[in-house]
Amino acid sequence: MGQPVLMIDAGDLFGRRSRIDREQTRFVCEVTSEFGYDAIGLGEADLNYGLDYLREMIDTYHLPFTSANVRLPDDGELLLPEYLLVERGGVTFGICSVMDPSYQIMTMSAKDETYQVDDPTETLKGLVPRMREAGAETVVLLAHLGDSGGESILAAVPDIDICLVGHSRRPYRTERIVQQAALICSSYEGRSIGRLDGQFERGTGKLKAFDVVTTELNEAVADDPVMLERVEAFKVHLEEFRIASRGIYQQTLGSADESFLTDRECRKCHQDIWDQLRDSGHTNALTTIARKGLGDAPECLVCHTTGYVYIGGYDDKPPANRLRGVQCEACHSYGTLHARDGKWAKEARNTCVTCHDQENSPEFDYDTYWAKIAH
Numbered sequence: 019m020g021q022p023v024l025m026i027d028a029g030d031l032f033g034r035r036s037r038i039d040r041e042q043t044r045f046v047c048e049v050t051s052e053f054g055y056d057a058i059g060l061g062e063a064d065l066n067y068g069l070d071y072l073r074e075m076i077d078t079y080h081l082p083f084t085s086a087n088v089r090l091p092d093d094g095e096l097l098l099p100e101y102l103l104v105e106r107g108g109v110t111f112g113i114c115s116v117m118d119p120s121y122q123i124m125t126m127s128a129k130d131e132t133y134q135v136d137d138p139t140e141t142l143k144g145l146v147p148r149m150r151e152a153g154a155e156t157v158v159l160l161a162h163l164g165d166s167g168g169e170s171i172l173a174a175v176p177d178i179d180i181c182l183v184g185h186s187r188r189p190y191r192t193e194r195i196v197q198q199a200a201l202i203c204s205s206y207e208g209r210s211i212g213r214l215d216g217q218f219e220r221g222t223g224k225l226k227a228f229d230v231v232t233t234e235l236n237e238a239v240a241d242d243p244v245m246l247e248r249v250e251a252f253k254v255h256l257e258e259f260r261i262a263s264r265g266i267y268q269q270t271l272g273s274a275d276e277s278f279l280t281d282r283e284c285r286k287c288h289q290d291i292w293d294q295l296r297d298s299g300h301t302n303a304l305t306t307i308a309r310k311g312l313g314d315a316p317e318c319l320v321c322h323t324t325g326y327v328y329i330g331g332y333d334d335k336p337p338a339n340r341l342r343g344v345q346c347e348a349c350h351s352y353g354t355l356h357a358r359d360g361k362w363a364k365e366a367r368n369t370c371v372t373c374h375d376q377e378n379s380p381e382f383d384y385d386t387y388w389a390k391i392a393h
Contacts, residue, residue: 021215022107025054028184029061029115029162030206031081032072035126036314037263038256038334040067044075045252049245051079056104059115059160059184060085060097065133068125069097084160086145087116087136094134101149109223112154116141116171117162121185126313138163142175150177155223160184165203172196179225180214189232200228210234260334267316272328272352278338279353280324281345288346291393298391300344321373324348 031046033039050058060083064072076083085098101114116138125131138161146157157177161168162184172181176197183190183203189210194201204212216228233239261268285292295301303322304313312318314334316326324341325331325348332341347353349369367384374382 024104024106024111024158025056026113026158026160026182027055027058028160028182028203029059029117030063030184031058031061032064032066032075034063035066035124035308036334038260038314040071040126041259042252042256043067045256047075047079047081049248051081055082056106056111057102057113057115057158057160058083059162059182060088060117061162061184062117062121062123065123065125065131068131072097084113084115085117086114087119087138087141089134089136091132091134097133101145101152101154103153107218108220109218110153110155111158111223112149112152112156113158113160114142114145114149115160115162118164118167118185121162124309138167138171139174142171142178146175146177156180156218156225158182168201168203169196172199172201179223180216189234190230191232193228193230200225200230202230204232208235263314264316267320267327269327269329269331269333272325272330274329276330276352276354278325278328278330278341278347280340280347282340283353284346294393295391300348300391303344304342321378325352328352 031043031050033043033046058081064083072083075081082102083098084100084102085096086100088097089095090097101112104111104113117135118138119135121135123131123133123135142159149157156179158180159171159178159182161171161181163171164185165183165188167185168181168183172178173196176199178197178199180200180202181196183201185206186203187206188203189205189212190201190203200214200216202212202214204210210232212230212232214228214230217226218224219226281292299306304319307313307315307318307322319332320326321344323332323343324345330338330352332338341347350356351369370384370387371382373379374387
């Protein structure tokens with residue numbers, strides 16, 4: 019205790035592409051700012067809500083994001099500071115971050131956003147010497163490259179002292195050395211926290227020896243009572259936000275006495291129809307709008323999911339999130355109302371124009387469209 023501490027993160031601090039997760043991300047950023055991080059690498063998820071939102075979080079909560087290889091495509095300008103210099107215990111640490119170009123960056127912002135992601139190896143070959151010249155005694159890489167990417171970078175760029183791996187699903191629980199660099203990782207989603215206790219040579223910043231401890235944040239670790247109270251209060255706020263975000267599309271239709279069973283239940287008796295429709299536009303309806311950044315827009319979800327405005331219908335929370343896409347019950351109504359006298363099929367025909375209206379589907383013709391999914 020009492021030793022100098024350097025706090026770093028290798029990226030993907032932000033949540034998934036939905037309004038609910040964006041609101042939750044704001045809370046995560048608020049709490050993260052209080053932890054006193056010295057550097058946060060950029061992951062592809064950190065651009066889920068667009069560059070403006072990322073910059074808003076950085077400015078509002080003073081988050082020390084850094085990235086050396088993600089640029090705007092029009093002028094080639096880096097999105098974030100290329101590297102950071104931080105002094106701890108008489109040692110100057112140079113901290114930089116790179117992302118794997120193969121990771122897909124998708125945003126839910128109103129405008130199309132594309133980014134140029136430079137080759138990580140070539141970026142670091144030019145960057146590390148400049149960091150040394152700027153005074154970095156110990157070079158720390160936040161490698162948002164996954165497990166294999168971190169090792170290959172260290173083999174190609176040997177003048178790195180510590181490499182924290184991001185975009186990994188498993189923590190490294192033992193000391194690992196690649197090309198004289200300490201390779202460390204503490205998993206994802208805050209499931210564990212990693213600590214490297216290092217001895218650094220004064221005057222050079224050379225890492226002479228280190229120990230790694232990874233602590234899983236499970237039931238054995240007691241909740242901080244103050245933080246627990248804040249989290250519980252935020253959960254209440256998030257539920258209020260979730261309901262309010264539906265606007266006029268509240269779940270008011272139908273009956274609490276009936277249930278949507280999902281197409282998994284339909285499949286038990288109608289395997290042939292399920293096979294026929296599983297790759298249809300209906301089945302992939304939610305994916306279609308998600309690709310356009312509209313995967314949580316109520317005005318779209320009402321027609322691209324099953325039962326969105328019905329009691330028990332689609333919601334982003336389990337188990338109702340299983341009703342994604344236009345499943346059987348989107349047309350036929352609650353599975354618990356299943357009738358075998360032909361009424362269920364007739365009900366389906368009457369529902370088509372609910373979504374295929376003049377505004378959203380002006381070329382709709384029942385016979386033509388039915389031929390695409392006839393069953």
